[in-house]
Amino acid sequence: MPLFAKLRKWAFKRSLWVFHLNTGSCNGCDIEILDLFTPRYDVERFGIKMVGSPRHADVLVVTGPITKKSLPRVLRVYEQMPDPKYVVVVGTCGSTGGLFQGSYNTMGSVDKVLPVDAYVIGCPAKPEAIIDAFTKLMEKIERGRK
Numbered sequence: 001m002p003l004f005a006k007l008r009k010w011a012f013k014r015s016l017w018v019f020h021l022n023t024g025s026c027n028g029c030d031i032e033i034l035d036l037f038t039p040r041y042d043v044e045r046f047g048i049k050m051v052g053s054p055r056h057a058d059v060l061v062v063t064g065p066i067t068k069k070s071l072p073r074v075l076r077v078y079e080q081m082p083d084p085k086y087v088v089v090v091g092t093c094g095s096t097g098g099l100f101q102g103s104y105n106t107m108g109s110v111d112k113v114l115p116v117d118a119y120v121i122g123c124p125a126k127p128e129a130i131i132d133a134f135t136k137l138m139e140k141i142e143r144g145r146k
């Protein structure tokens with residue numbers, strides 16, 4: 001691999017910009033995501049940064065199951081992200097449908113509509129588990145998957 005490509009991959013892995021989308025979560029997992037940016041967990045030291053637009057994001061972090069109402073927005077947000085892009089699902093609801101499974105207004109897990117790269121199980125998912133998922137995603141990027 002040429003040196004520039006190697007350098008680009010190294011830099012990309014260490015500067016993941018994240019857009020967070022709640023597709024129907026109860027807000028429990030969203031609060032755990034906020035914890036990541038407090039001094040206690042401080043994920044910015046790993047280069048992980050929250051951005052306000054999907055157009056600037058490398059990673060889409062989804063909380064909650066996909067609801068019928070959120071589906072068009074989810075697809076629109078994903079389409080707006082530049083390639084290469086990754087999806088991390090936080091919480092049991094987004095990973096499996098969770099307690100909203102079989103509900104009349106939900107479609108179920110996020111992987112029914114988007115290609116998911118990492119799942120974080122838990123209700124709510126713990127900040128340590130979310131950091132672990134990002135570590136695994138960084139390893140996946142380094143191995144050149146996608």
Ligand code: SF4
Pocket residue numbers: 024025026027028029063064090091092093094098099122123124125
């Ligand atoms: S996994 Fe639990 S905390 Fe997270 S959105 Fe579902 S019900 Fe809420």
